[in-house]
Amino acid sequence: MKTITNSKLVKFIFLLPLSLTTSVLIGQEEEKEPKFSISGSVDTYFRTNFNGLNKFEYNSNNDVIGVPQAPASSFANDPGFAIGMANVILGYESDKLGFVADLVVGPRGEDAVFLSGAPNNIVNQLYAFYKVNDALKFTIGNWNTFLGYEVISPAANFNYSTSYMFSYGPFSHTGIKADFNFDENWTGMLAIMNPTDFTEFNPFGLYSFGAQLGYSNDSGSAYLNLIYGEQAPDSESTFQIDLTTCWDLSDAFYLGFNTTYNTTDGQGFYGAAIYPQVQTSENFALGLRAEYFKELEDGGPVYGADVRSVDFTLTGNYTLGGLIIKPELRLDSISEDVFINSDLAPTDNLSSFVLAAIYAF
Template identity: 80%
Template sequence: MKVITSSKLVKFIILLTVTLTTSTLIAQEEEEGTPNFTISGSVDAYFRTNFNGLNKSEEIVGGDEVSFTPAAPASSFANDPGFAIGMANVILGYEDDKVGFLADLVFGPRGEDVVFLSQPSTNIVNQLYAYYKVNDNLKFTLGNWNTFLGYEVISPVANFNYSTSYMFSYGPFSHTGLKADFSFDNNWTGMLAVMNPTDYTEFNPIGKYSFGAQLGYANASGSAYLNLIYGEQSLSDDALFQIDLTTGWDLTETFYLGFNGTYQDTDGVGFYGAAIYPQIALSESFDLGLRAEYFKELEDGGPVYGADVRSLDFTLTGSYIIGGLILKPELRLDSISEDVFLDQDLQSTDNLSSFVLAAIYAF
């Protein structure tokens, strides 16, 4: 279990006070026609249970003491048993014709998992950057921003599924560096970046840099992005290479289809995978969506269950919107090519079925 210290609580209370005070000033300034300040964010909580796995800690004493933790997929977020919390997210932004900034602050278990390589003094900072628009076709950004790779994102508001995929969980979360965004025309965009090693959000501890690139196309029906990252992530001389395709299209007024394919390699250790995301609108307030993911770790090693292990994730999620509140009931089945889970009888098994009910409030 993660320990929330009293100093973090004090920081969050101060942050909340400043945010509420700032919102009053912003409302007054916007009435006077000053540049655009914004405050947005979310809070989320959930309930999770396994149908065929452990839902509580088990301990067996017999010679050596052995303890077993509740079963959960080895993907990020929404893995705690019973009633649990996600995070509080407050995003402060400013934008005028040329310059702007964004400060994205998180508090809670989900937020701590996102900034896992941050120092304790600053580990409520999810994103923090400033930017300068040279013209309509070129913008420079300096600071820390969430990754441009992958279909899924950190915020539970922007994801259709509440639990996350393996591809998202073991790709980058965040980057710190300098990037240039290009707009070639009404449809085509590009991005080039030089960055610290992945997820080192405050500074560069090893003196090595990564390079990122993106080519995007978007129109009224959807978008497609080809993403690349290359660079040494540790003191070893082995460089990480990842190529990633993310796309999604409205095929009809009520049916959407998304796709993510990725390949990551660091001297033979890594993974590749693909997922489809079909979603259908059943009413004005209720949508139903599926994530079907194939994830394969490379023969020399992988970051999740081990070398040459195959994982399948089928996640069926409902999304019911009531004003700013989003309710997400979710059924998930993980099937692995090795016996990596324990069932309720403490027997090894290669699959896990679970249920999550999440509540997300966005403002």
């Protein structure tokens, strides 16, 4: 199947919600007052390498022979003191209807909307929704991806830097989706979307299919995610399957896990990461991301075909009201010499430190 625009699939997507609403008995919902909300965050950070370059290096002819390096993952990659993004989220919700307008400015926000058609785009998310009943909700517009463990917002991630799996999976989708509540524990989602990360419009006339099956209880949740479809002309369809799960194992200990597989005509990647976190006091928590990332033999998006990457990221979270301070140590080890050390010699590893400050409101 080359495209996702045939009539049988479209009929399936839009007739399934109707069949569910006629087969499930829904209780009378209580009317609620319309609610308008404003939230968001700002973030800034300091970053330095322990065994790599932190500034441009020049030879006697004033030619650049070395540049500051960072792991080839998204965000928090600039040397010295740097800024992330300012994020304002406007929301409105009535008994049945609502919208979200999520706006960003700054380097992190620019990276998050990098495939937008407009050079000054500031839209991270922009969508409207209609809640038919407790079992069914429709959403149309642009929303952040449902795949993966991590997200764009630095306030919602425990680690400040991001994983390879997050960085090379989708960031956002524009389209229409239907969210289902099957019962108190099981949920589902079906979507038809533009090519990944094209925020404002569809430049190719191609569409992708997205799906999710979720389970949650008082201790945690697990989500199986799927995306399939052509992302560019004259390209094979991209297939990605992803499992994300997280559980509170005790009042103080939390464990998250993410694994994913992405391929387009034999090129792509797969990986897995664990996220153990421990709450040491009311204001401080310590967490680790341990990630294995493997690019496929026919090609990969980061360092090259058949290259293996491992990163260990240890992050502290100190909260004081709306302020979050995140000191972070990160070690990236690659199966090829992709970095340059402080002596300008090739090396297969990079160790770095980030101190981030985030204010969420």
